[in-house]
Amino acid sequence: MSDDAERHAQKMAKKKAARDKIMATKTEEKGLIIVHTGKGKGKSTAAFGMIFRHIAHGMPSAVVQFIKGGMSTGERDLILERFSDLCQFHTMGEGFTWETQDRSRDTEMARAAWEKAKELIRDPEIRMVLLDEINIAIRYDYLPIAEVVEFLATEKPDSTHVVLTGRNAHEDLIEIADLVTEMELVKHPFRSGVKAQLGVEY
Secondary structure: OOHHHHHHHHHHHHHHHHHHHHHHOOOOOOOOEEEEEOOOOOHHHHHHHHHHHHHHOOOOEEEEEOOOOOOOOHHHHHHHHHOOOOEEEEEOOOOOHHHHOOHHHHHHHHHHHHHHHHHHHHOOOOOEEEEEOHHHHHHOOOOOHHHHHHHHHHOOOOOOEEEEEOOOOOHHHHHHOOEEEEOOOOOOHHHHOOOOOOOOOO
16 A cells, blocks of 8 residues: 555544444434525425425425425425325415415415415424425515414424425524525526426526
């Protein structure tokens, strides 16, 4: 073995020992409150990645979409066609608020979505519930943040993961979350005149 290879092997051995020591202290398992927020693309996409992991492991899950309406998406179509036995899918919104232009109707639909979300989260058989774009519903005051936070803090089963997506996550939600990821916008093709595309955005 060359000197460079030997030094590299020793360096990696030290890193592994340090990593193993850290990992040995991580023994707790719990249902997490996970927030994906920020102006960058990929919040729902990352959340659906976790839903598909649950499906792959045969673990029941559920999705509630708060804003997105009846438009077909790849994730929804795949889940409904092939994995509906493992993942419930509820599209409860009617589109973005600037499309509906009806605050009372948007509020009514958000309330219905929240009631469905609470029902799914309370179900001890369901291991992960994705609340897609709920942050937008909270931002526009369709749902009171205090009610959402109190429910997650007091009624979410210990083993259930809840993922909440959407821009501008409320600071109270960030405070109680176990994992928060902010997607940062660096470049987006929309700014160059490129429309949303099949297989990328939906």
